[in-house]
Amino acid sequence: MPSGEEAKKSDSRQCCICSLRRAVLKRPKTQQQICRECFFSAFENEIHQVIVENQLFRPGERVAIGASGGKDSTVLAYVLSELNRRHNYGLDLYLLSVDEGITGYRDDSLETVKRNEVQYGLPLKIVSYKSLYGWTMDEIVKAIGLKNNCTFCGVFRRQALDRGAALLKTDKLVTGHNADDMAETVLLNILRGDIARLSRCTLITTGEDGPIPRCKPFKYTYEKEIVIYPPHLKNYFYTYAYFKKLDYFSTECIYSPNAYRGFAREFIKDLERIRPRAIIDIIRSGENFRISTSTKMPEQGTCELCGYISSQKWCKACVLLDGLNRGLPRQGIGRTRGPNSAKKDGLKIQPEMETESVVRSKPCGTLDF
């Protein structure tokens, strides 16, 4: 062991993994002081481990990356294409974007995705609400106002992603949900008392019985590692995205003031400040909760109108769309369903069907799908 204060001092400047280069950042997840190269390899290796251990992909599969142009999905697209090359996953990767039709938000972020298409050489498919449903989010908001608009956006996006993935004939869909998102969802499900969702919100792959399974390779990746900005290092983003000089778009959705989620988000950030491990611990708790599997899952069928998977006669998107088209935008929102309940106002919105669970886990705005 090096003795003396000087040795200690120089120690603290050195990367504690390779002990060769100068440490430039303190890794948010482990608090190790490491150099840029070691950070990259640690970051990428962790994701590789997650992919291998959970057998997320099989060789030859076509995989769609849900790309919003935000940091998470941009980094995901980059890392996946990088790992695919390095470790010979044998995957065909595609970028899949949804155009909600939000002027000043989505059109800008789509520009980013289009640049990514060129930068990473991944084919891009854009599906738009307008083409699928005949409505843009702008039009929907104009029709229903700023209340409950996220319900529409969420339900529609989920289906749009599946449809886009089907058009691309992909076997899997990967999304950029990170560890912070996971932890937040676990907490929210506890606060809400939603035991069924609590049991499945920590799964790395969901919808395996559905048409296109979705997985989250960033399940254990800290948001801070994807992007942080330590204030003591002025004007520098010390992040994966920063170091790799990745191009991404970051603005909140103009239609999403999500206060309730904000509570939980802030709480998790506070916890992380005291104990960085807390995020992983919450996920681990979520995985270890002993929930009896007897909870009845709704029977899966197909929507009579559009053929999408649905537990009801009509899928949620069709119910909402029907309401929109008939000028009853409150149809399908809240506890009650059907045209009769359209007049009942003031009830709290409760996510009703499974279709909402994944998309609701992020505020509509920062969505990386």
Next chain:
Amino acid sequence: MISFRTCRGFSRFNQFRGPLSFSFDSPLLLELHQIQPPEAVFLLQSNYFGTSEVTVKDEKFAPTQRAMACGQSACKSNCYKEEEDGNNQEENGRISGCTTTNTDSDHTVICSKCKEKEAVVPHNNHLYHDQLCLECFRSSLFGKFKLAVTSHSMISPHDKVLIGFSGGPASRVALQFVHEMQLKAHMNFEASRDRSLPVFGVGVAFVNESAVSSVPSHQVHQVNEAIKDMESIVSSLAPPMKEMYTIPLEGIFSEIPQEGKNLLHELLNTISDATGKEDFLQHLRMLSLQKFASDNGFSKLILGSCASRIACHVISATVKGQGYSLPADVQYVDARWKIPVVLPLRDCLAHELNLLCQLGSLRNLKLFDRPLSGINGQVSSFVALLQEENPSRERTIVRTAEKLTPFSFNKIPETDHANNHPSLPRRLKAQNLKSNESIAVDVFCAVCVGPLSASEMQKAKSGDQFAANCCQSCLFQILPKEPSALQNFYSLLPESMSRRVKGANGVGRHWLREKIADCLLSDDEAET
């Protein structure tokens, strides 16, 4: 035409009854006279017995009905929360004095339950739709307590229960309620001819933590005074006699006070994490109570943990990664200890208990009320914030945790006493643990006594070191990282904790072995 829905369930029906009987002879019905009393009875009854929708033909009737419809705070059914606007409220006040929401100070509000006394418990949007008088409020809390006690057979006549008393409002209420129960049992005993059922015994234990609290030396006499105060509280609750014991926290380390204090300090100093230190103290407190209870022949340990406290624990345990062992801590009964621990106030909110202490002038004192730090502090302020935003949030959190599968030790072990007394009304239904659902455990964390998950168990089997027998959470936040410090930590541990690992007769293993003693081949030698 207005239709409304009501909550179903027994307790809610009770709440229903008040307004119902009221409406018989009130001018309200005469005024409405569209509904005759028999019809009203039918409507309300049919509603209770299954029909979920009741239609009332008059609009005027609706506001009152609505208020009645959801008397319960955490009602999850589709009943309407009060959404009346000012108009309705005025009307409401006019037609029935019981649910008036007038806030005029000169206007005396009558309790909406008994319709006799002045209501003192304020109307609270979500918690109580009714304004209650002290007696009704108190009996509603006592009802919750009693339901918990009887339905989980927490106290049986042969028991000698020890109440963990901190001096705070929750344990003060627990003490009060247990006292009332005992008093009643005592009176029954005196009155009964054969005197077959004995009265359960009650002891009160206060864990003196002055050794670790930052009480300056000149305030030591304050602590002593407070203890005297508590003794006077306890002695005022006689007959039947209750003894109050003060247990010094350092007592589990050594018989000699100073030596114990030193050991305790040294041990706490090895723990660097503030949250870990806090949790460790909590474990030590439990150890002290357990040791005292078992040394003095107590058969149950009653704690005053309330719903708010448990809600905080649910969140903080999640944050600490104790998701697996969490359900063990949130049940009414926790029999993984030598002396089963029961939580009869599990359904009451801290807010309610505080209010009861205040209004009922139950003297309580907060002696070692340190502000929580670290994770625990964050969590409690987070939960407080949520509770402010929605007053039923704490209950929802507890209910979520309730849905997790409990462990096999989360019920009172079947004893001979219960079987020998068929006269005891046993509510089997209420021991709502289906045996096939709960999971038997045999390995517990050496520090926090939480059941170990499968992966942690693998590790525990592989090594017989202390660290291998700890859960990941304790490993991180309590056990020191450096080997030398770790050794020091081991050497300082109180015997009752270190014993758990030595010879692998941990609390749980021991308990389980007792349970299955008949089927075990004598493999004790072979194993060691």
